[in-house]
Amino acid sequence: MTDKVLSLENLKTTFYTDEGTIPAVNDVSFHINKGEILGVVGESGCGKSVTSLSIMGLVQSPPGKIDGGKILFNGKDLLEKTEKEMREIRGNEISMIFQEPMTSLNPVYTIGNQLIESILLHNKWSKKKAKERAIEVLELVGLPRANELINEYPHQLSGGMRQRVMIAMSMVCNPNLLIADEPTTALDVTIQKQILQLMKKLNKDFGTAILMVTHDLGVVAEVCDRIVVMYSGKIVEEGSVKTIFNSPKHPYTKGLLKSVPDIRKKSERLYSIKGNVPKPGSIKKGCAFAGRCEHAFERCFEETPEHFNLGSGQCVRCFLYEEEEAGVAK
């Protein structure tokens, strides 16, 4: 299919450390359509960040290694590209923004310098033209006084402005795909709102597909079209935002949604999932969530469930829905 910008097929990223092997991403498959915003949700250590780093080819090796699977970007497998070819794709066709706007900009170069560097790397333009483009993108992301701003240093800007600069930098080459790893986690709510609106606008105006990695379910509900829920290196549920929020199927997704204190009403007591988030790789057999699951039965501790397709794009990795899938198939 051509309308898929990116599709992962059985991706496996493992870290080989002195303390053993950690399967951070274990058999993950999903795709992003053109112009779509896909949310990848999960708690710390679920492998959501490693997934995005794997796509960019930025997993540090050693200790990390992509053990298997395919990362198809516009039909071509990124894992077969050489480092030189990858460098041409990064920042040009796929770009990424990180959580910490404080640390992801170089403090000793001006904003303009860093933007122009990225433009000239991918285009054979004159410096003057690159500078014009830099000012243009800064204005595009809603930064005031773009003319002066290109001569300023990152420390002169606030957190929200720095994140706008990061977004501007990722947009300079009109990428097909933007990977945003917790882009608003370090920001205040009022600033978060501004940044989310900006990302939605860029998505609409330029048709840039966005892979939004976050732990905040509110953010997902506000901007995403589809969601992938990850737990302990695996995808446990996938579906459109509406189906996941209205009829979550996996016990983990259900628990997660019920755990969030609702700003709209005061509940007597919060629902909580018992136990702790497992370290990746600590559960060798069966479903990784079984130990915390209310509905777990014997089989859950023995076998790893497959993805069961529930129709209308919803998939769930839980034995409870095995029969339901059979029903859909009929």
Add this chain to the structure above:
Amino acid sequence: MTETLLKVQNLKKEFPINGGILGKQIASVKAVSDLSFEINKGETLGLVGESGCGKSTTGRTLLRLIEKTDGKVIYKDEDITTLRNKEMRALRKEMQMVFQDPFASLNPRQTVEKILEEPLLIHEKLSRKERLVRVYEMMETVGLNKDYAKRYPHQFSGGQRQRISIARALMTKPKFIVLDEPVSALDVSIQSQILNLLEDLQKEFDLTYLFIAHDLGVIRHISDRIGVMYLGSLVELADGEALYEEPLHPYTQALLSSVPIPDPEVANEEEILIGDIPDPSNPPTGCPFHVRCGSCMEICKKEKPQLVEAKDKRFVACHLYNDDLNK
């Protein structure tokens, strides 16, 4: 009749900025300016605001972890900000704190047992055996297996570490606890466990909380009354339900409408607040919020509004609710 446990009067805290060749004080950051509120016995007062609004400074100044610049903190009819160190130390038994980062607030070289025993060594004269009994009791109360007593903090997950922090604060049987962002470093599924634990402990030990957080959902869930801070001042103080049902101050309104709601059906396209929080070392004249406010009037630029009772038990610092002006 509600009984007041702690009374804060015109509290002020400024941090000096030194500069120049002589390193003299050239300016100051007004972290907290002229703050007054009361905390009733047995309630949870939530303090909410964005980063840099002075909520953590307030919490720390109350316990004198940092010294105030001006104002009073009255606990049991006594201004504790003027107590000498020795007197204050005796009082710390009743006032404890839980910090945000459970990775940084526990000594990595001490076992859980040692961490929890320490407050008893300082505040109570007990034999080692009696101390250990108390330690194991407390571990059970906060939901930690007492077999883990000999372990070190790095062997625990974030949620368990926060349980240790809470246990440590409770060891001396305090009456008042300042909780400074106790759940913001935790995952969602762990956050709800800790919030439930805090509620249970409050009932069990008859505790009074000052709960500082930036997460508006968490604040609503846990608080009885809520104070909203902006740039060192309280802009609104009200019962939790009233505040969320009908926010009065334009800042509170903007803050509440900025929160992404975990429900895709709710179209959340309301007004967004423009601009950033002003620099607290150089706050705007008049109302600190006027530069970002949609209903800014002439007077807002000149005069700082005081916190007044606009409705029954609802305090707001905004000229829109100044009756003299609107007549």
